[in-house]
Amino acid sequence: MPVPAQPPHPGTLRAHLLAAAPGATASTARVLRVLLDDPAAAHLTVTDLAGRAGTSEATVVRTARSLGFAGYPQLRLALAAAGGAEPEEPVALLTGDLAEGGDLAAVVATLAALEREAVSATAGALDVAVLAAAADAVAAARVVDCYGVGVSALVARHADLGAARLGLLSRLRTEPHAALVSSALLRPGDVALAVSSSGRTREVLTAARQARERGATVLAITGSSTGPLARTADHVLVAAGRETAHRAGATAGRASALFLTDCLHVAVAQRLGGEAVTALRETYRAAGGRRGRTDGTR
Incomplete structure (x- = not known):
C-alpha cells in the first residue's frame, strides 16, 4: 500500500481500513480484519493484535505506518477516537457468513449492510x-x-x-x-x-x-x-x-x-x-x- 501523506481523520479511518484491505498482503489483511471487526481493537496492545491476527508485531507496525501513522500507538489513538472502529451493524452481520437455509430476511439485511459499508468506505477514502x-x-x-x-x-x-x-x-x-x-x-x-x-x-x-x-x-x-x-x-x-x-x-x-x-x-x-x-x-x-x-x- 502506498503511504498516505498524512494519517486519515478518525471519522474516515474505517473507510481507509476497508479500502486498504483488497491490496494488502495476507498478513496485513488479517491485521486489518481485526481492526475492522473487533470493537475492542483500540484497547489491544501491539502484541495482542499480532496474536489475534496470527502475525508478527513488525507486521502490525508496518500496517500502521502504511496507513500514514507514525506507529501503532498513534493508530490506537485514532481507533479510540473513532469509537474503536465499531461498525454500525453487528459484527456477525457484516462478516457475511450466511448459514445454509438461513432466514431470507437476514440474507437481505446482510447484503444491504455490506453494500452500504462498501460504498461508504469508497467515498470516505476517495481522493x-x-x-x-x-x-x-x-x-x-x-x-x-x-x-x-x-x-x-x-x-x-x-x-x-x-x-x-x-x-x-x-x-x-x-x-x-x-x-x-x-x-x-x-x-x-x-x-x-x-x-x-x-x-x-x-x-x-x-x-x-x-x-x-x-x-x-x-x-x-x-x-x-x-x-x-x-x-x-x-x-x-x-x-x-x-x-x-x-x-x-x-x-x-x-x-x-x-x-x-x-x-x-x-x-x-x-x-x-x-x-x-x-x-x-x-x-x-x-x-x-x-x-x-x-x-x-x-
Whole structure:
C-alpha cells in the first residue's frame, strides 16, 4: 500500500481500513480484519493484535505506518477516537457468513449492510484530486476505451454508457482481442478506462499496458491500490469491498466500482458544461424520454 501523506481523520479511518484491505498482503489483511471487526481493537496492545491476527508485531507496525501513522500507538489513538472502529451493524452481520437455509430476511439485511459499508468506505477514502484529474482527462479525450471482463465488464459497460450519454466517443471492449486491437490504435490524449477488481486481470492489464505504450492516459477502477493495474495507470480510483465466504472480491466491490463511475460521470459533466446538458437531453429523448416517445405510452 502506498503511504498516505498524512494519517486519515478518525471519522474516515474505517473507510481507509476497508479500502486498504483488497491490496494488502495476507498478513496485513488479517491485521486489518481485526481492526475492522473487533470493537475492542483500540484497547489491544501491539502484541495482542499480532496474536489475534496470527502475525508478527513488525507486521502490525508496518500496517500502521502504511496507513500514514507514525506507529501503532498513534493508530490506537485514532481507533479510540473513532469509537474503536465499531461498525454500525453487528459484527456477525457484516462478516457475511450466511448459514445454509438461513432466514431470507437476514440474507437481505446482510447484503444491504455490506453494500452500504462498501460504498461508504469508497467515498470516505476517495481522493477528490485524483477524481478531478481523471475527469479532466476524460472530458478532453478524443476517444475513451472501456475495458473489463467478467463482473468488471458490467462496470466497464456502465462507464461506457455514461461517457456516451455525455456526447463523448466511447468504445466498450469486453472481449480480450477487441481490447487489444482498440488499445493498439490509441494515441496521446486518448483515455483507456480499465476495470479490474483484483488489479491483476491479465486481459485488462495487457490492454491497459498497450494503451500506456501508445501514449494514452490510463484510468484504473480497481479494488487494489498496489496491484499491477494501479502501477500501470496514471489515475487510480479504488473501490472498497469486503470479500466474504459467499462473495468473491469482484462481486464485493461491484457496488463501489459503479459508484466511482457515477462520480466520474458527474465530474466530467461539470467540465463539459452546456455541452453535456445538451447531450444528456438529446440522449434522454432518443432513449425514450417522455417527449421523445412515439408508442403512445407515458
